[in-house]
Structures are given as structure tokens and as C-alpha cells.
Amino acid sequence: MLNIALAQLNYTVGDFTGNAAAIIRTMQNAAEKNADVAVFSELCLCGYYPGDLLEDSSFLDRADAALQTILQASREWPALVTVIGTVRKHDWQGKPLHNALLAIRDGEIVAEYYKQLLPTYGIFDERRHFEPGAEVACTLTVKGCKLGFMVCEDGWNDEGHDYSVNPFSALSAASPDLIISINASPSDIGKRQQRHAMFSKASAHHQLPLLYVNQVGGQDQLVFDGASFAVSPAQGIAYEAARFTEDFQVLGFEDGQFLQTNGAALPAPDSAGLSVPEFTRRQIILGLQDYARRCGFRQVVLGSSGGIDSALTIALAVEALGAENVIAITMPSAYSSTGSVSDSVKLCDNLQVKLLTHPILDLVRQYAHGFEAAFSAPLKGLTQENLQARIRGTILMEYSNAFGALLLTTGNKSEISVGYCTLYGDTNGGLGLIGDLYKTEVYALSQHVNQQAGREIIPQDVLSKPPSAELAPDQLDTDSLPPYDELDEMLKWHIEGKRLPAQEFARASAFVEQLRATEAGTKTLSRILGMVARNEYKRRQAPPIIRVRARAFGNGRQMPIAAHYSN
Structure with a gap:
């Protein structure tokens, strides 16, 4: 049986000393619990997302120094394989950096993988700084178990809707026993269900078990909920870590299934999750x-x-x-x-x-x-x-x-x-x-x-x-605005649209269609959309807000101020 430590931690962007110390403490904990592999999250060494700090040479120097600290510490537990995310320099044409996954053992990097799919939608802008990795699989065998690696977005394109590249295909061809995915996946309403559905389907499609390790904590407008999980074709979602708090768990893996380290079955995760409120x-x-x-x-x-x-x-x-x-x-x-x-x-x-x-x-x-x-x-x-x-x-x-x-x-x-x-x-x-x-x-x-x-x-x-x-x-408020139960349906339809959960989108769309059926309703809708457009300048100067939905104001909705808007 392969014992895998899942490390769901709360990192601070740019705090290399603090982040490295937390990783090393967890490495020690994993070794003491007889883990063979300890898995951390995407860009855990520098924190997600550094933004234009990545253009600061001192930031990159500190990242390199922190990596050396991790490499040195790994010699204390020479049998443990530690999987981390960090920044690596790219010396060829294109952007100067890679979003990298490193597997470390006994002071050495034993596997190195670069994220292939770099999101630029919604809140993400990774292509601003990173060059995509080569379209190849990265694997490492530990205790007779062949591990395949991917980083976050690499796992979100199995149906080929968003990118011409599907890293799952190359991994599947390499025939690993288990895929390890490290992630920095911020949460919003419906995101947990979306992750479970996406990776359950991919796991079944490729007949590959997968361990999904996420970070936790708030960073500016974003909140990461953790909720790391394990999924296999035979079990579906076999395990889920805690939400909105740090968590550490050692899972057993044998014959394509996730187990407790004593060989017993894992408790079934709560499929319902949290209510929206x-x-x-x-x-x-x-x-x-x-x-x-x-x-x-x-x-x-x-x-x-x-x-x-x-x-x-x-x-x-x-x-x-x-x-x-x-x-x-x-x-x-x-x-x-x-x-x-x-x-x-x-x-x-x-x-x-x-x-x-x-x-x-x-x-x-x-x-x-x-x-x-x-x-x-x-x-x-x-x-x-x-x-x-x-x-x-x-x-x-x-x-x-x-x-x-x-x-x-x-x-x-x-x-x-x-x-x-x-x-x-x-x-x-x-x-x-x-x-x-x-x-x-x-x-x-x-x-x-x-x-x-x-x-x-x-x-x-x-x-x-x-x-x-x-x-x-x-x-x-109703002197200037429609009743809020009506206004909110118009706003959801206009601002978020198909990003809404299916039932919400259907309700908002139906309400808007009813408005458009009358002259008065059409005028009301046009007035509200005009108000949204005219007040972009206010939103641009407003303080940051904690993101809850898939499309929040701020970097999640980028609209020009000086533009002609048609209602």
C-alpha cells in the first residue's frame, strides 16, 4: 500500500519563510505517520497568486532560496517524496517563467512538471507571466506505484471545450496508477459540485484514480475553500478534506482505490455539502x-x-x-x-x-x-x-x-x-x-x-x-429602483448570465423574458442596464470585495468606463 499525505495549508503570498516553515513541519508530520508521499498545493512556496511580484528579481531569488531550504530539509526524511508547487525560470523563447510542480526526495528534484494550460479568464491571468509546459506526461514511480502529475487547470479541459491541448490524454497514454493534481482553486457558489463532477467524469473516462490537493485561505478578494478530495472510477468521490480550514490526512492507495492506512474503507463524504447561506x-x-x-x-x-x-x-x-x-x-x-x-x-x-x-x-x-x-x-x-x-x-x-x-x-x-x-x-x-x-x-x-x-x-x-x-x-430605495426581488433577477441575468447555477439562470432568464413581453418592462430593463453601464467608474474606484460568486466585481468583470453601451 502507498501512503499519501494530503497537505491542505493556508499560504501567504511572498512569505517564503513562513510558507517553507509550514511545508517542512508538514513534511515531518507526514514522515512520522509513515507517508511515502506528501502532496502540497499549486505555487505553495510563494503563495497564489503573486501577480506582478513575479517580475521582481528579488522575489524570484527568494523563491530559489526557499526551494533550497526545502531540498535541504528533505534530507532529514530521505524516503519521503514531497510534491510542491513553485516558480521556475524559463530560459527559452516566450514568457520567462513556468508554473512548476516539483517532486523532491532526499535533497534532489526527482520529477519536474510545468503547467500546460494557463487560464486567462475571470480572475485568472497566468499567461501574463508563465510559459506553458511541453505537451508531455510527467511520471514518477514510488514503491511500485506509478504517479502522474498535473497542475490545476490541466485537469479542466478533458472535454476539449477551452483549449486545443488536453493533458489528461498524454497522462492516460503514460498509464499511471494514480494522478496527483496540485491546485489553487478559489471557491464560489457551486464550485465544489463543479470540481466533483468534472474530475469524477475524467476519472471514469480515463479509468484513472486522482488525488486533488487544494489550498485554503483568503487572499485579497479570493477565498480558497480547501475541500481537497480523492476520486477513483470504482469509488467516485472517496474522500474529502475539511472546508475553510487547514487539514492534513494520510490516505492509503492500493489496487486503484483509496483507503485508510490500516486498509479499512474511508468514511463516505457528505455529498450534499453546505447550503448556499x-x-x-x-x-x-x-x-x-x-x-x-x-x-x-x-x-x-x-x-x-x-x-x-x-x-x-x-x-x-x-x-x-x-x-x-x-x-x-x-x-x-x-x-x-x-x-x-x-x-x-x-x-x-x-x-x-x-x-x-x-x-x-x-x-x-x-x-x-x-x-x-x-x-x-x-x-x-x-x-x-x-x-x-x-x-x-x-x-x-x-x-x-x-x-x-x-x-x-x-x-x-x-x-x-x-x-x-x-x-x-x-x-x-x-x-x-x-x-x-x-x-x-x-x-x-x-x-x-x-x-x-x-x-x-x-x-x-x-x-x-x-x-x-x-x-x-x-x-x-423603491423611489429610484424596482423592488429588489425584481432588480436582482435582472442583474443576475445581465452580470453573470450562464455563469449562474442552472436553476438560477433559468429563473432569471424567464423573468427577463416576461419583462420584454411588455413595453413598460422593456423600458425598465433598458433603464437598469443603462445604470449598470454608467456606473462602471464607481466600481473601478470601490474597495475590494470578498468574492462569493463566479463573476464578482473587480478583476472578475473587466469592463471599459468610456464606451458606448447598447441596451
Whole structure:
């Protein structure tokens, strides 16, 4: 029996010392548990994805030095084969680097493979830095078991839809006993099911068992959920590692099947997985934890309006960082309802969060006086509304500057899509937690938070009140926008389209077809699409948001600002 250690770790981009130390500790753990092979994830030595750090010569020098550290350490466990991902220099024509898989044993590189398929879609831009590897199979025999290797995207083209090359074909022709795939696969709604379906089908097609090792953790907008797994033609999905946390497991492999190391059958994985609200909750929490930790923030601050968006953001921040590290500020104006303050108080009492009060009424009056004196016109309408948001944004940035807290922005995807937000006001911040959640999903996740807690964390008054920016008398969101259950269907259809899960896409498409059946509906749809197009400039200047869906704003949706859009 071949014993394989699956190492699902949380790496930091550019932290070669920390990443190498974690790898070496895990190598030791694997050796002590009698593993023959220890498998780590894609680009684990430098962290995924380094971006243009790959153009920095010192970065590459540190990568080489870290590799030497791993090679030296491997001599302590000479029988162990360690499989890692790192950057390797390419000296021929083309891009200067390879995305490489290295198999190491007793201080030597015993197998070296370069990723063939380099994604440039969605959030990925690997062809910017890497040259594809040769269209050949890479294998290594360990204890009589022939291992074949691939890196992440190499395994996603077995049906030949996206690339002219299919690395599975060359591997299949080499007749390995087992394929080892190292990955840096960020998670989104439906991604786990997509991975299982894709690799189960490929495993059955080629009659090859496969071990899929993924990383875990948040990196900027991306969150990696781990969820490493083993699949074989006979067993289907035979094993799955934990989600949203580091994990280490030694699996046995014999006669084409994955087993426990004592030869017993592995427990069956949970085929259902997480519900969408629970997945979303855990994705956002891990994303915030790692973003704050990696950027050196201990505390976060945000405005508490008494509305659903800020309430959910506060609740998620508390779960991620602890109530003692979350500061909420309520900033009532002349148009704030009584509930905007009282609901904030109740929410923060429920969560034991410190709530500070900084009224803005006098500041707005001073601005109005100065505006009229300077420009000989009264401050009114949209200008006055946006001023209130910008004053609040300034106050929050004052707190952030003075006390070193990370400012969280509270906009949701529906509002960001149509520009229902104020640049340099409520868009201020270092990170958005719910910017990839449509408004209807904000409500669903808020209810889920209460259900998970077994008590009312987010007050019922917050859940039931009509959404309002409270920047003008008796203002409601529906004064400017369709009801959110209708708006969200239009936005999903337009922004994500076929990237949506099949049922969501069918529902959104059906709703849009109903709109197009009437003149009024057609005008509404055209107006909303126009709002999306016109507000690209706001999204370009907004803070990063934690990605939850397959197409999030940021580098996942790259649209020009100055363009003619047809609705």
C-alpha cells in the first residue's frame, strides 16, 4: 500500500519563510505517520497568486532560496517524496517563467512538471507571466506505484471545450496508477459540485484514480475553500478534506482505490455539502480573517445605519474577529429615522459591540452655509444627499486613521451594480464583505445568521423595515429602483448570465423574458442596464470585495468606463 499525505495549508503570498516553515513541519508530520508521499498545493512556496511580484528579481531569488531550504530539509526524511508547487525560470523563447510542480526526495528534484494550460479568464491571468509546459506526461514511480502529475487547470479541459491541448490524454497514454493534481482553486457558489463532477467524469473516462490537493485561505478578494478530495472510477468521490480550514490526512492507495492506512474503507463524504447561506457565511468570515491578518489589522470599524447591510456586516465581522475588535459608529442626520439609532443600539447590544455616536447635522448645516456663500445657490437635492454620505465616509476614515482600524464598506451587489452608492462616501473602505451578495441574498444570509445563532442577532425590525438610504425626507430605495426581488433577477441575468447555477439562470432568464413581453418592462430593463453601464467608474474606484460568486466585481468583470453601451 502507498501512503499519501494530503497537505491542505493556508499560504501567504511572498512569505517564503513562513510558507517553507509550514511545508517542512508538514513534511515531518507526514514522515512520522509513515507517508511515502506528501502532496502540497499549486505555487505553495510563494503563495497564489503573486501577480506582478513575479517580475521582481528579488522575489524570484527568494523563491530559489526557499526551494533550497526545502531540498535541504528533505534530507532529514530521505524516503519521503514531497510534491510542491513553485516558480521556475524559463530560459527559452516566450514568457520567462513556468508554473512548476516539483517532486523532491532526499535533497534532489526527482520529477519536474510545468503547467500546460494557463487560464486567462475571470480572475485568472497566468499567461501574463508563465510559459506553458511541453505537451508531455510527467511520471514518477514510488514503491511500485506509478504517479502522474498535473497542475490545476490541466485537469479542466478533458472535454476539449477551452483549449486545443488536453493533458489528461498524454497522462492516460503514460498509464499511471494514480494522478496527483496540485491546485489553487478559489471557491464560489457551486464550485465544489463543479470540481466533483468534472474530475469524477475524467476519472471514469480515463479509468484513472486522482488525488486533488487544494489550498485554503483568503487572499485579497479570493477565498480558497480547501475541500481537497480523492476520486477513483470504482469509488467516485472517496474522500474529502475539511472546508475553510487547514487539514492534513494520510490516505492509503492500493489496487486503484483509496483507503485508510490500516486498509479499512474511508468514511463516505457528505455529498450534499453546505447550503448556499452557510457557504457564503464561511467564505466571507475566512476572507475577512485572512485579509485583516495579512494586512496587519486587528480591529475593524464601520458605520451602523440601522439598516440590513450594515447589520449583516457587523454580525459577520464579529464572528470573524470577535466583538472586542469591531467598532460601530452611528451618524444620525436630519433625515434619520428613530429606528436608525435604536436598531443600531439593539444590534450592537445583541453582539456586545461598542457603538459610538457622531451626529452629522451641524456639519451638514456648515457645508450648506459655505456652499451658498461660495456658489450663490442653495445646497439641495442629490448634492445634499451625497454630501451626507461623504461626511459619514470622512468620519469613518478619521476613525480609521486615528485608531488604526480597517474600514469595512457595507454596499451590496445590487446597489453597487446600479451605482446606488456615493463615491467617497459609503464606498469608502478597505474591504467590502457583502459586495458580492445581491440584496435578496443579504436578507437570506441575515436570517441564516439568526438561525445559526438560535436567537435574534439581527433585530426583526431591521429585517422587516423597507430599505432606505435616509438621505431625504421619507426616502425609500423603491423611489429610484424596482423592488429588489425584481432588480436582482435582472442583474443576475445581465452580470453573470450562464455563469449562474442552472436553476438560477433559468429563473432569471424567464423573468427577463416576461419583462420584454411588455413595453413598460422593456423600458425598465433598458433603464437598469443603462445604470449598470454608467456606473462602471464607481466600481473601478470601490474597495475590494470578498468574492462569493463566479463573476464578482473587480478583476472578475473587466469592463471599459468610456464606451458606448447598447441596451
